[in-house]
Amino acid sequence: QKEVEQNSGPLSVPEGAIASLNCTYSDRGSQSFFWYRQYSGKSPELIMFIYSNGDKEDGRFTAQLNKASQYVSLLIRDSQPSDSATYLCAVNRESSASKIIFGSGTRLSIRP
Amino acid sequence: DAMVIQNPRYQVTQFGKPVTLSCSQTLNHNVMYWYQQKSSQAPKLLFHYYDKDFNNEADTPDNFQSRRPNTSFCFLDIRSPGLGDAAMYLCATSRAGGGGYGYTFGSGTRLTVV
Numbered sequence: 001q002k003e004v005e006q007n008s009g010p011l012s013v014p015e016g017a018i019a020s021l022n023c024t025y026s027d028r029g030s031q032s033f034f035w036y037r038q039y040s041g042k043s044p045e046l047i048m049f050i051y052s053n054g055d056k057e058d059g060r061f062t063a064q065l066n067k068a069s070q071y072v073s074l075l076i077r078d079s080q081p082s083d084s085a086t087y088l089c090a091v092n093r094e095s096s097a098s099k100i101i102f103g104s105g106t107r108l109s110i111r112p
Numbered sequence: 113d114a115m116v117i118q119n120p121r122y123q124v125t126q127f128g129k130p131v132t133l134s135c136s137q138t139l140n141h142n143v144m145y146w147y148q149q150k151s152s153q154a155p156k157l158l159f160h161y162y163d164k165d166f167n168n169e170a171d172t173p174d175n176f177q178s179r180r181p182n183t184s185f186c187f188l189d190i191r192s193p194g195l196g197d198a199a200m201y202l203c204a205t206s207r208a209g210g211g212g213y214g215y216t217f218g219s220g221t222r223l224t225v226v
Contacts, residue, residue: 008152034214043202043217044155088154098143098162098206100215104154 001026004103006089012109019076021106023089026070032092033065034100035074037085044088044102048074079110115139118203118218125193125225133188133221135203144186145215146178147202155202161186190223198225 005024013019021035032051036044050056050063050072062075072091076083086105093099116137125131135144143162147155159168161180175197177189190197200222204215 004154032214041200041222043200043220044215045217046214049214098160098167099145099157101157102147102154104152 002103003027003101004089004091006087006103006106008104009107010109011106012111013079015079015081015110015112017079019079019083019108019110021074021076021087021089021108023072023074023103024070025072025089025091027091027093028067028070029093030070030091032100033063033072034090034092035061035063035072036088036090036102037083038088038105039085076108081110081112084108084110116203116205116216116218118201118221120221121219122222123224125190125223127195127225128192131190131193131223133190133201133203133223135186135188135218136184137205137216137218138184139205139216140183141205141207141216142183143206144180145202145204145206146176146186146188147204149200149202149220150198158188193223193225195225198223 035048037047038044048063050065056063060077064073086107088105089103090100119134145160146158149155158172180186200220202220203218206215
């Protein structure tokens with residue numbers, strides 16, 4: 001079992017709709033959770049982080065965390081073509097606080 | 113602007129010829145990381161430095177080495193590159209306390225082995 005699992009996609013969403021990206025993790029000791037956006041050929045860019053159960057909103061982005069279910073998600077409202085990218089979920093474990101473990105990403109495509 | 117800079121952006125090396133990738137940061141972050149990312153795969157942590165303390169991942173091949181001569185610079189040395197080492201190499205930094213704050217990534221170096 002991978003430590004961080006994501007559906008590879010592609011996930012195709014019409015422009016203006018809500019894109020929903022999901023991630024599960026295996027280590028219950030995970031403390032911090034991140035969403036990175038990665039355009040093709042570029043490095044990852046941090047867009048959201050969440051530490052506590054519940055929702056965290058930042059502009060068009062909402063991160064949701066459910067530690068009991070070991071589940072984290074990212075919602076993108078009013079999706080734009082510029083949101084087309086790969087979204088990497090990442091977690092930080094208490095047992096190795098310096099390190100972040102990444103999922104392999106979900107490729108999101110926003111169709112006009 | 114404070115940032116993480118990787119050089120070069122693209123590197124072509126010959127099979128078996130040693131190559132060095134560099135990373136510098138102006139963020140004054142304590143922790144520096146090297147990740148390897150192959151196409152459609154998760155970034156894979158190779159090693160990281162917490163200040164001067166070197167932390168190697170158990171599955172990082174001996175072919176990969178790293179140096180951190182000072183806070184600002186970190187180097188990745190590949191002693192004998194193989195075709196399987198072709199990948200994007202990502203340098204990242206974080207504050208002390210490490211991963212809990214997330215990383216700042218450099219722009220990456222795309223390595224091609226011919």
